[in-house]
Amino acid sequence: MRPLDETETTVVFEKIFKFVGNNLKNIVENPSHEGPESEPGRYCFRLQKSRVYYVSESLVKRATNISRKSLVSLGTCIGKYTHAGSFHLTIMSLNLLAANAKHKVWLKPTSEMSFLYGNHVLKGGLGRITDSIVPGDGVVVFSMSDVPLGFGIAAKSTQDCRKLDPNGIVVLHQADIGEYLRDEDEL
Amino acid sequence: MPALTRNKKKGAKLQTETPPLNRRTKSNTAPAKSHKPPLKKQRKGISYEKPEVVSNDDEEEEEEVSEQSDEELGSDFSSEEEEDTEPLADDFLGGSDDEEEEGTLGSSDSDSDGSDLEKESKAIDGEREREERDAKDELQMNIKEQPDEFRLPTKKELEEEASGPPDLPALQTRIKEIVRILSNFKDLRPEGVKRKEFVEQLKADLASYYGYNEFLIGTLVEMFPPVELMELIEAFEKKRPTSIRTNTLKTRRRDLADVLLNRGVNLDPLSKWSKVGLVVYDSQVPIGATPEYLAGFYMLQSASSFLPVMALAPRENERVVDMAAAPGGKTTYVASLMKNTGIIYANEMKVPRLKSLTANLHRMGVTNTVVCNYDGRELPKVFGQNSVDRVLLDAPCSGTGVISKDESVKTSKSANDIKKFADLQKQLILAAIDLVDAESKTGGYIVYSTCSIMIPENEAVIDYALKKRDVKLVPCGLDFGQAGFTRFREHRFHPTLEKTRRFYPHVHNMDGFFVAKLKKMSNETKASEGDEPVETKEQAQLSSDDDDDDEPKQDTKVDKNKGRIPISKPNNKGNKNKNTNVEGPRKQKKKRSQWKAEIAQAREDKRKVMRKNTKEPGRK
Numbered sequence: 001m002r003p004l005d006e007t008e009t010t011v012v013f014e015k016i017f018k019f020v021g022n023n024l025k026n027i028v029e030n031p032s033h034e035g036p037e038s039e040p041g042r043y044c045f046r047l048q049k050s051r052v053y054y055v056s057e058s059l060v061k062r063a064t065n066i067s068r069k070s071l072v073s074l075g076t077c078i079g080k081y082t083h084a085g086s087f088h089l090t091i092m093s094l095n096l097l098a099a100n101a102k103h104k105v106w107l108k109p110t111s112e113m114s115f116l117y118g119n120h121v122l123k124g125g126l127g128r129i130t131d132s133i134v135p136g137d138g139v140v141v142f143s144m145s146d147v148p149l150g151f152g153i154a155a156k157s158t159q160d161c162r163k164l165d166p167n168g169i170v171v172l173h174q175a176d177i178g179e180y181l182r183d184e185d186e187l
Numbered sequence: 188m189p190a191l192t193r194n195k196k197k198g199a200k201l202q203t204e205t206p207p208l209n210r211r212t213k214s215n216t217a218p219a220k221s222h223k224p225p226l227k228k229q230r231k232g233i234s235y236e237k238p239e240v241v242s243n244d245d246e247e248e249e250e251e252v253s254e255q256s257d258e259e260l261g262s263d264f265s266s267e268e269e270e271d272t273e274p275l276a277d278d279f280l281g282g283s284d285d286e287e288e289e290g291t292l293g294s295s296d297s298d299s300d301g302s303d304l305e306k307e308s309k310a311i312d313g314e315r316e317r318e319e320r321d322a323k324d325e326l327q328m329n330i331k332e333q334p335d336e337f338r339l340p341t342k343k344e345l346e347e348e349a350s351g352p353p354d355l356p357a358l359q360t361r362i363k364e365i366v367r368i369l370s371n372f373k374d375l376r377p378e379g380v381k382r383k384e385f386v387e388q389l390k391a392d393l394a395s396y397y398g399y400n401e402f403l404i405g406t407l408v409e410m411f412p413p414v415e416l417m418e419l420i421e422a423f424e425k426k427r428p429t430s431i432r433t434n435t436l437k438t439r440r441r442d443l444a445d446v447l448l449n450r451g452v453n454l455d456p457l458s459k460w461s462k463v464g465l466v467v468y469d470s471q472v473p474i475g476a477t478p479e480y481l482a483g484f485y486m487l488q489s490a491s492s493f494l495p496v497m498a499l500a501p502r503e504n505e506r507v508v509d510m511a512a513a514p515g516g517k518t519t520y521v522a523s524l525m526k527n528t529g530i531i532y533a534n535e536m537k538v539p540r541l542k543s544l545t546a547n548l549h550r551m552g553v554t555n556t557v558v559c560n561y562d563g564r565e566l567p568k569v570f571g572q573n574s575v576d577r578v579l580l581d582a583p584c585s586g587t588g589v590i591s592k593d594e595s596v597k598t599s600k601s602a603n604d605i606k607k608f609a610d611l612q613k614q615l616i617l618a619a620i621d622l623v624d625a626e627s628k629t630g631g632y633i634v635y636s637t638c639s640i641m642i643p644e645n646e647a648v649i650d651y652a653l654k655k656r657d658v659k660l661v662p663c664g665l666d667f668g669q670a671g672f673t674r675f676r677e678h679r680f681h682p683t684l685e686k687t688r689r690f691y692p693h694v695h696n697m698d699g700f701f702v703a704k705l706k707k708m709s710n711e712t713k714a715s716e717g718d719e720p721v722e723t724k725e726q727a728q729l730s731s732d733d734d735d736d737d738e739p740k741q742d743t744k745v746d747k748n749k750g751r752i753p754i755s756k757p758n759n760k761g762n763k764n765k766n767t768n769v770e771g772p773r774k775q776k777k778k779r780s781q782w783k784a785e786i787a788q789a790r791e792d793k794r795k796v797m798r799k800n801t802k803e804p805g806r807k
Contacts, residue, residue: 033528034555036576181476
């Protein structure tokens with residue numbers, strides 16, 4: 001386990017910024033209640049076995065005596081580095097992203113299952129959408145009852161979405177909670 | 188074999204064979220008066236002039252009369268009186284009898300109705316009485332014969348049985364018989380047969396009927412009386428109801444229940460003792476794949492797995508270790524009780540199971556957990572001794588309590604397996620005790636649980652821990668559930684073992700489970716300080732003062748320990764054992780604390796003297 005170095009930190013923050021925008025500040029400075037002390041500590045990012053974790057500092061302190069081979073997970077895993085060296089956010093970061101998301105999309109009940117199978121979000125399945133979405137923005141996908149289902153990249157801006165035909169892709173799927181069942185091994 | 192013939196006759200309704208038994212059995216049986224329209228024509232010959240006869244034993248007489256009518260269709264059709272309905276099948280059979288005996292009567296009927304009818308009625312009465320008598324005798328015979336008839340099969344019969352495929356119904360009746368006899372052995376035992384033989388036969392039958400191996404069925408027979416044993420085994424054959432646990436980090440039980448009901452799941456709150464459990468009766472959607480499940484609102488977990496966590500009762504901002512955490516049901520429950528504060532170390536030895544553990548933790552939104560991959564016995568070296576507040580040890584076990592989930596346990600566990608598990612569990616529990624800090628302000632508890640009902644894995648392990656470490660049993664906080672065994676066959680356990688809890692499928696409708704809660708009294712191994720972790724410094728001083736006074740005498744140390752114990756809680760037996768084991772290191776440790784106490788005492792004395800000195804010169 002080691003802290004992220006400069007390049008890694010910038011890459012990770014960029015990815016998160018796409019989804020949360022200025023709320024990134026919130027994420028980094030969130031007071032954390034984990035750890036046995038009663039005063040809140042802070043969160044930090046750590047890298048372990050090419051996975052990036054968002055952990056409270058007190059947890060980090062106490063996990064230092066666990067050997068590198070045996071440490072499996074700390075706090076919340078938010079993403080991993082591939083062999084090629086690029087960073088991807090995984091579904092396990094959903095809770096963090098959903099709480100701070102700037103761009104949101106709500107799905108109709110009928111198309112929830114389709115998204116959970118890994119398909120993209122089509123115009124016909126769109127219930128609500130926040131304004132001012134630019135193509136290439138990170139979007140968090142919710143169900144109509146505000147349950148976070150996953151996230152993806154916006155394919156069209158909000159204005160264009162209104163003009164789309166019902167089969168047009170609105171959000172390109174990146175991760176969804178169905179992966180907990182489908183891709184358990186790859187998490 | 189009267190019983191068999193009865194069945195045969197019912198089956199062979201349309202045969203016209205007439206052994207004399209036929210009539211008897213028919214009179215005894217009270218068949219539903221089935222109406223068979225085609226045969227009604229034949230019945231027309233029966234007259235209404237025999238109301239008495241008809242009312243008493245309708246079937247019989249109508250049978251007999253109708254048989255006559257069968258014989259002489261011509262005369263019968265002349266008298267067109269209808270009759271009450273009756274089972275025509277019986278008619279045929281009864282009729283054949285009547286044919287033989289009353290053929291002459293029948294023929295005379297056609298000539299003159301009056302006198303012949305009277306004769307007929309008398310004959311019928313007589314017949315009826317005879318039949319009733321015979322029937323009663325038969326019944327009596329049957330009742331008497333059954334208990335007498337039952338005897339253990341001889342070796343020859345056993346060999347015959349063994350050679351062919353098992354005759355399941357016969358086995359089942361034999362099992363029921365033996366259980367009945369064993370449950371009231373004094374009264375029902377046949378002459379000259381020992382109880383042991385019955386028990387052996389029962390074991391063999393149960394093993395072949397339900398598919399257990401000899402070892403397992405033998406242990407179960409030793410643990411339970413026969414009637415309860417049958418209930419237990421039957422309960423193992425069926426599955427326990429599916430239950431789920433609400434994730435209080437994300438939702439409330441009421442809201443979750445509403446959402447799931449909308450999806451078409453039929454559920455109810457689990458029971459009074461749980462505020463987060465729900466039991467699922469049936470569901471239109473797969474309960475393990477709803478969007479709510481994937482979003483982490485609930486966890487599929489059996490009811491018995493709630494218990495060790497409820498016994499552990501972790502508080503916020505504590506350090507907790509879960510030594511065998513996968514797949515993470517209990518760990519996530521602990522985290523939700525702690526509201527994501529404090530820190531949980533979730534340890535799992537087997538690598539393939541780590542993935543499901545991490546996935547579940549992330550799915551349920553748990554952020555205060557560190558997952559590591561060690562053998563549980565190494566944990567005290569990794570985390571340091573006396574470093575955490577609570578430990579949950581859901582030990583790997585033989586799984587004999589969850590046979591309803593996994594039938595292979597019936598045949599795969601042997602005495603050797605149980606012994607290996609017991610050894611592993613003993614090592615793990617000692618490691619767990621070493622991890623806990625007895626001086627923790629809010630904790631100092633270890634919860635040990637298994638999903639097994641075997642005594643060597645449960646009570647024996649706790650007893651071992653009581654002897655080897657300074658811990659004592661405390662009530663689990665689960666008021667339902669049976670108390671653990673304090674003695675079993677030749678074993679004698681510590682009396683406080685009645686505070687442990689056992690759960691059975693046939694009593695509580697959950698998987699077989701065992702839970703025990705230990706409190707660590709002091710951080711010394713094999714010591715018998717008996718200090719409570721929450722003791723103040725004063726009390727510690729007092730105790731060490733006591734030691735101070737009685738330092739030279741070893742025997743009185745024991746007494747002093749006993750004397751101190753009322754302040755803390757008693758653990759006399761354990762103390763005695765530990766005292767005799769090790770004197771040296773304890774002495775040294777005591778000396779250190781004694782020195783401190785001595786110094787403090789000396790200071791106090793000086794102060795007193797100073798005060799006296801200042802007072803004497805008459806200041807105040």
